[in-house]
Amino acid sequence: MSERCEFLVQTFLFESMNGLIREECRPKTTLSYWMAKLFCVLDGIQDDVVVPGDVEIDEKYYPRARADEQLNTDGSRKRGLSRNKLCVAATRRAG
Numbered sequence: 001m002s003e004r005c006e007f008l009v010q011t012f013l014f015e016s017m018n019g020l021i022r023e024e025c026r027p028k029t030t031l032s033y034w035m036a037k038l039f040c041v042l043d044g045i046q047d048d049v050v051v052p053g054d055v056e057i058d059e060k061y062y063p064r065a066r067a068d069e070q071l072n073t074d075g076s077r078k079r080g081l082s083r084n085k086l087c088v089a090a091t092r093r094a095g
Contacts, residue, residue: 007034035062039086046089054094061085 010020021028039062061081069084071077078084 004034007031008038011035011038032065036065042088049091051091051093055091056094057089057091059087059089061087 007020020031062085064084064086069077070082
């Protein structure tokens with residue numbers, strides 16, 4: 001359980017997936033599995049959240065699973081910020 005809590009903290013500190021894999025010596029499949037579970041929990045939460053006043057927002061983009069990717073008409077993968085990236089925004093009150 002503590003491994004998962006540590007994973008969440010590192011994820012929200014905006015460490016890269018490759019960095020997490022190297023740092024913790026975990027298999028890539030474990031982190032992908034944990035990320036999928038995290039996105040299932042976060043799905044829809046943002047719909048009802050309102051943060052009043054001045055806020056600071058930071059975002060991080062995570063790649064979608066290959067099975068869920070949208071490809072270009074020629075079959076190549078989309079580049080840059082596309083629908084193949086999931087955006088997770090962290091918000092806190094300013095000050």
